[in-house]
Amino acid sequence: NAGVTQTPKFRVLKTGQSMTLLCAQDMNHEYMYWYRQDPGMGLRLIHYSVGEGTTAKGEVPDGYNVSRLKKQNFLLGLESAAPSQTSVYFCASSYRTSEQYFGPGTRLTVT
């Protein structure tokens, strides 16, 4: 069991560039989440999904889009990256309980 995996692990973007972060889980979890972690801010929910084909906005959704075409994958897209999106991004998944399993994170720098 790989658990929750994220690709890439690191990325540097220039302002205005786009990219997609991939999250995959092999635990057959229904729910998946994208968070960002910034110093002194804890983890803030960007978007989440309660099932294949469904997505919903979290606390800080602006500037991001997501898709859940397959149950095991949850994609986070940045259409036009901004320096304010420099952060560490974590994906998580869970069954229909509140215990979430996290991936190792993606460190994104936007210059």
Added chain:
Amino acid sequence: DQQVKQNSPSLSVQEGRISILNCDYTNSMFDYFLWYKKYPAEGPTFLISISSIKDKNEDGRFTVFLNKSAKHLSLHIVPSQPGDSAVYFCAAGRVNAGGTSYGKLTFGQGTILTVHP
């Protein structure tokens, strides 16, 4: 509006002593609380949880206490070990009447725990 707050950015404790990490929340709708531990360059890992119908939950060296009237929870680690040095996040969520989680958690800012040998 920070609905879940960890007011101590850091805590330093001697090995073998008790570590107490605190967390306050403002949303009275929260009825499920969790603690996560995070090492550098890794994702958070689940540590322990408590439902609002309880005031204490214990798992080995880790105990979580919930005071609903004060909207306060704490994590006790006894005895503390150097390997416990990490960032600890508390999180809160809601479980509906049917026992199905809404899935969303609100996290605190985290407390850096350092356990000295």
